Amino acid sequence: GARAMPSRALLLSALLCAACHGARPVPLVPAWARSPPSRPPLSLDVTRPTTPPDPDSKDQTLAAVNYFSSERTPAALVAGATLGAMFAFPLAQTDTPALGLAKRLYVLLINTAFCNSLMAVFVCSLAVARLLGDLGDGYGRTARAVMLRELPVHLLASQAHFLSSVLAFTAALALRMYASYNNGCPIFARAMVLFIGATVSLMLFVFNTTLEDHRSFGHLWAAYLKELWRHARASTPRLRPPPPMAVLSVALLAAGAVDTGVILGAIARRMCPLTGGLGA
Secondary structure, three states: OOOOOOOHHHHHHHHHHHHHOOOOOOOOOOHHHOOOOOOOOOOOOOOOOOOOOOOOOEEOHHHHHHHHHHHHHHHHHHHHHHHHHOOOOOOOOOOOHHHHHHHHHHHHHHHHHHHHHHHHHHHHHHHHHHHHOOOOOOEEOOHHHHHHHHOHHHHHHHHHHHHHHHHHHHHHHHHHHHHHHOOOOHHHHHHHHHHHHHHHHHHHHHHHHHOOOOOOHHHHHHHHHHHHHHHHHHHOOOOOOOOHHHHHHHHHHHHHHHHHHHHHHHHHHHOOOOOOOOOO
16 A cells, blocks of 8 residues: 655654754655664684783693693593493392302492593593683783683593592402402402502502692592582572573482492492301
8 A cells, every 4th residue: 555655744854853963854765665783794604713812821732732632532432442341240149149259349430430431521621622712812922721711621531530530440450359369369469459549549649749730639539529509500690590401410410329339338238247258
């Protein structure tokens, strides 16, 4: 149909207002004929600023990528090794309670090593993608300073989960060695376990000497959990319910821990008093 034209009174009012303010008369254009406001063109440039704010800082993006890549490679190797060893010590009907307990502890340690190594690989991959993608500022005096500022959770998670996977995998091997050789030669089995224990102790000592912002491996885990809690609170302000995936992860972890404790406790009660060796 025909569109309504502005009335004569409306035109006179607009001209009078324009004359009073010394401006040019604004043409009355219907809303359907107005052009959309101009917007700046979409920029696909994701390059970082070329001028660092601190004269002593430089772009640490490549160094940070190399760090997470170096953490991801051995974590992937541990994950592959644990996946193959997870089913190498199966239960049997002829197992004594002591040997059955040792086998279950072995699977628990191997599974712990696998989960931690998988988590380390996953976190390092996310960090590399973030560094090569939408990282806001890659400038800093050191690569560690940039990672602590931009990717604190990824940095702490990669260190904590990787070393946890190595320690759990080594402990599982020591337990399997003792369970396999204790029946035939207990002195040799004990000696091999002591060698592995010495290696683990040396690993923890060397790792603690490389820490810059934490006192020990346990303090690193405490700082990692604290940073996770801080990010969870930041993503859910005003005491809103936490993210559902975080709640699900904690619930599954707690349920698995309860079931494991029930099984191991039942086997331990059957072993009291302990009358046989692990290989008996």
